[in-house]
Amino acid sequence: MSESMVRRWVREFKAGRHSLEDESERGRPSVVTDQLVAKVDSAVRGDRRSTVDEFHECFPEISRSFIHEIVSDKLDFRKVCARWVPKELTPEHKSQRVAAAREFLGCYRMEGDPFLKSIVTGDETWVSHYTPENKRQSMQRKHTTSPSAKKFKVVKSTRKIMASVF
Template sequence: MVRRWVRDFKNGRTDVHDEARAGRPSVSDETIAKVEAAMLEDRRTTVRELCEKIPEVSKTTIDKILTEHLGYSKVCARWVPKMLTADHKRQRVEAAQEFLAFHGTTEEEFLDLIVTGDETWVHYTTPETKEQSKQWKHPSSPRAKKFKQILSAGKIMATVFWDRKGVLLCEFMPRGTTINADRYCETLNKLRRAIQNKRRGILTKGVRFHHDNARPHTANRTTALIERFGWEMVSHPPYSPDLAPSDFHLFPELKKNLGGTQFQTDEEVQNAVVSFLHGQAAEFYDSGLKKWVPRMQKCIQRNGDYVEK
């Protein structure tokens, strides 16, 4: 055998793999179709259960058919905020089309004028993510343990407004108070002053303002104030956190940064939030708004369904 390989390579052969041979395939098309049909009857079925339904095929062969021949993989269901109706999907597509129409005509200038923001709860204790708990392990060392943690009862609400250059306004709700139209209008007045001081010229060019459809955001008084400011609204469809930059970019990174940290007072939480927000470079915020464009495109491609990434 060694002599044969030496002779073949001297004659110009370069591939060490066996050449394809004619003959009966190891798995027939009929068997593949049978396995797929049984799997499609119940997508939650296991390989062992498929083996019981098709006893003439081994468990290893069924697994090979599903993964190699058919290209299937078993994944968990993804959590979504709401079961979208046809009307919800239509609104999402229309909002995405409107956004892309503006973006396509004015290009980078459109993102330069966007100001977006939202509220989020920040807890005294935020569990670290599964990714954060990963560590290197030697085969002989015991596996690390991670105890179940839940979000702490102690929490404060942070309101953050930002654009592609950085944070414009960050404020925290006093304990015992709730966000209503009056309170939100006070925040918007502060935001306008912050834009005037930090982003000279944007108010003259015209702010494109974005927030979600929370009740204080859509109240008549809030709408009237925004109209008086002369700000143009960026449409946001209902039940769409996947299309809000604060929800898909800023707040997840904030919670990830705070993961595994314990705070004792509101002041400690506030300092940590402010430190994170002001510690990020402009590229961090710029990338958050740039992610918005492909998300809107995917929303249209998926006919209004939720966008994963």
């Protein structure tokens, strides 16, 4: 503790102070009100990809640091990236895959290891070159209790090649 702080505490106790706890009335009043928190909350839920600077443009009367405090501390939002997954499977696709796997297991139980040598699969598909958005572009705000976001790779360019796999 600095010497000036010790002198300040001595003055406080000589003036009649009896407690070391901060007084609730002391200091600057907070600018963060429940009404302001509700406004920022609706703005965040309206566009979760917005930055603190964009929120500052919506609420110029509030400093960037207060907006950040409201969003991260009061509303408990975090800025996270979506998790990349190769493609979205519909429930029909999932059930077809389960049925095929069960059929293969049934044949394997009947024929044993020789059955595995008789399986030949093949597929052809067009593979597109694409430029996905980077992590920073795909970031959005998420509440700590929300499930993690998923992002499917669907942005394709005009260049593509044929891939044949057997």
